[in-house]
Amino acid sequence: MGNKHVDAGQGSAAGPEESAEPGSSLPGSRQARQLRFSTNGIAAANRLDLWEHHNARALIPLDIRTMDESPLEAREVSLGYGSLRFAGVTGSAQIVERNERFIRRNPTDAIAVFFTLQGEALFYHRDGHESVKPGQAIIADADLPFMRGFSRGLKEMVLTIPRDAYMELSGGQPLLKPRVLDFNHGAASNQQLRALARLVSDTLAGQGASGRPACPEGSALELLGHLIAGGHSGSGVGHLATARSYIEDNLCDPELGAPRIAAGIGISERHLSRIFAEAGEPPGSYIRERRLELARDLLSDPARHATPVGAIADQVGFASQGYFARAFKARFGSSPLALRRQALQGPAR
Incomplete structure (x- = not known):
């Protein structure tokens, strides 16, 4: 396994960046606490320790090891909304673990949902193991021992919620065993x-x-x-x-x-x-609005400048080109052709 060692004076400025997420200030929403991490620019000998430090601060404390002597490559962006954490993670081959001793020292009181996007992940737990393929997610209690192996690297999304919140949602039923479910199959x-x-x-x-x-x-x-x-x-x-x-x-x-x-x-x-x-908004109106928004995006795409308007109307689900043209003009104030010409010409100077 790869070694974890920090050289004094190296990588000290390579920690995660924190900022408020630009976004909605709607009633009921919150500004996100944002943390970013990348191994780019960090000395190879320091990467594992700083990667562990970032995860402990931004998501879940983990004991992390590399599969071989290759330098770790990893990136993560995490957003904190209240007690919930949203994260996008990519990385090279590695093993992450939370055994009983580690959990006693680093409890999280959290339930985690791991959405696998790329790279098959093996998830070992006290009752066996699960193979989680792209398009599948595993839901697990982060304070029950587990080990995850990514022999070919990983790309995933992660959501964590407090265990108390999960217990309230589940009617008091604890999550005693990980669950694997499809979300993209x-x-x-x-x-x-x-x-x-x-x-x-x-x-x-x-x-x-x-x-x-x-x-x-x-x-x-x-x-x-x-x-x-x-x-x-x-x-x-x-x-x-x-x-x-x-x-x-x-x-x-x-x-x-x-x-x-x-x-x-x-x-x-x-x-x-x-x-x-x-x-x-009735379902039919919502569907029409989303189709019109998609049609606008396609008409504004230079790569589709030669695609007939009728073909785009058909592509986004409109059975009638005439109805599409009327609905489009009513929604955006110009015909599909006029919007396309304006988009391709660029802003007026």
Whole structure:
């Protein structure tokens, strides 16, 4: 295994950067506490110790080792919203561990959700082990012993919540064994987990779900409660986020409508209509708005300048080019062709 050693006087300025996240100041939202880390510019001998220090401060304390003598490569951005932590992590081959002795010294009282994006991860726990592939997530209590191995490196997202919050969401049922669920495997996907993965991704990208402002802390807890309940209970906020995630996945399908959305996320059409009404926008209007926004982006893309407007209308799910043109002008104040010409010409000088 790689050695961990810090040379005096080296790497002392290479710690994580902290800043307030630029973003929404909507009621109920919070400014994020942001921490960034990169091994770029850090002496190879210091990287493991500084990587451990960053994770202990920004996410979860870990005992980290490299697989060989190759210098560690790692990057992470983490956002703290209240008691929740959102993180995006990439790194070279490594092993991370929390054994019983380490946990006694470094308790977290947290539940962690690890979303694997690239690189298969082996997760060893006291009852066995799990192989977590890209498109899968593992949910585990960070204060129960585990070891994770990334033989080919990793790219993942992480969400942590206090155990007390999890216990409240679960009705007092502790998480005694890790759970592995799909969030990106088509029909096998858990829709609530898929919506949660989208929320984490959008939060790290600095935008609300589907490009709209959101309160990441509250929405994440709602979706986790929805996930723990198996999608059969929970508030309208959790159902709404799941429905919007389902719409994003199927936005360009012209057959997408309330019946299919309701069936896809396991609720009645009546309940679907009610939760969208509470949000101030019927499902059909929301779908049309998202399609028009996508069409605007495609029309503004120089790489698609030769694609006919009718083809773009079809690509984003409009069955009628005439209806698309009217809806587009009503929404953006100009025709699709006029917007394309303006976008390709650039700002007036």
